[in-house]
């Protein structure tokens with residue numbers, strides 16, 4: 430079987446996401462809202478597994494990080510001080526032929542002539558700055574005084590609450606504040622499925638430290654974050670840490686790395702790890718007139734801490750997980766004939782459903798009753814799916830396609846009808862190797878939980 434091209438591969442992934450309930454277009458029945466996506470029953474589980482694991486390793490398993498959950502509606506003064514009102518924009522160009530709005534970096538050049546990538550038109554406007562923030566009004570008056578913004582990143586609420594969090598958590602430098610939440614950017618051209626959306630989620634850590642240790646923590650966090658992706662099943666060889674060159678870096682940053690993943694549509698950013706110096710806290714201190722200094726009890730010095738920020742996209746990581754997991758291989762059908770199998774080889778930690786549980790036959794009361802007992806046994810520990818319809822092979826295939834790593838089948842041996850020694854044992858099938866082993870029902874919880882956490 431020949432490998433599908435990358436465009437075909439992407440089309441298959443998008444279609445699987447819809448067909449099996451991972452991701453739907455937002456407002457689909459009304460024609461869709463560009464740049465917005467809804468996660469279905471399986472997508473929401475995958476997304477939660479990712480966010481929960483991030484929170485576990487970035488907050489719960491560390492002594493030096495605490496969490497917070499800031500508001501989405503943001504006071505304009507916050508985003509004026511941070512520089513977003515003035516400068517959070519992309520250069521935009523219009524094609525006069527097909528009327529498309531384009532980001533400057535999307536234009537293509539053919540034989541030295543700049544063209545529209547959609548229609549090939551050469552009649553283009555000059556570039557102008559387009560601010561990516563969504564503006565809204567708070568309260569009844571829709572005038573200048575009531576403007577607020579939907580936050581374009583979660584980071585600013587962390588900086589603005591730095592002093593409050595510092596006081597209540599009584600942390601000493603270095604320490605971090607973590608947040609997961611929605612962010613909004615009015616992207617000129619949302620594209621590549623969920624990769625560039627207008628509404629998305631971020632997982633951000635602001636790690637505060639002394640100025641002299643900024644570069645050290647930048648490299649520390651880069652390594653930690655690369656390890657994170659490996660621990661959720663994305664292999665290092667498909668990740669690239671790109672050092673952002675001086676001319677592309679924000680003026681206040683002393684060093685930034687983009688962690689890129691090889692998507693079917695090219696190597697693209699999953700996460701930015703940036704050493705932002707003391708820029709943000711200093712800006713907010715100046716604009717608010719409130720001290721955001723840290724007091725060092727030992728040296729009796731007051732100073733503004735520096736910050737290193739690993740900022741990851743939830744939706745981009747979910748997409749990378751799905752793209753990386755999508756495989757087509759071969760498996761025998763009911764009659765032993767080889768057929769193409771679509772399988773999501775998701776890391777068990779990320780898989781939306783951990784275990785499929787099937788009675789061999791649906792019309793045998795004893796088999797069904799025993800299977801339901803096993804469902805009840807596993808359900809407090811993991812997400813499970815009971816399925817009694819169709820041949821066992823079909824049921825395996827349905828779980829393979831959504832990435833379920835394990836499947837348990839209850840048969841007559843489980844009931845002790847053929848061999849009393851096999852009573853209360855089930856077959857446990859592994860999604861990737863398709864191998865089956867006989868395991869005791871009593872061992873199931875331990876056996877599976879050790880592999881999914």
Ligand code: ATP
Nearest residue numbers: 616624625626629631698699700701740741742745
């Ligand atoms: P890009 O260059 O791709 O626009 P960025 O450098 O502006 O991204 P950051 O401001 O560093 O992105 O945001 C941190 C993370 O938030 C990104 O690495 C990405 O995972 C996520 N992110 C940013 N913009 C979007 C978007 N429009 N849709 C989905 N995720 C996004």
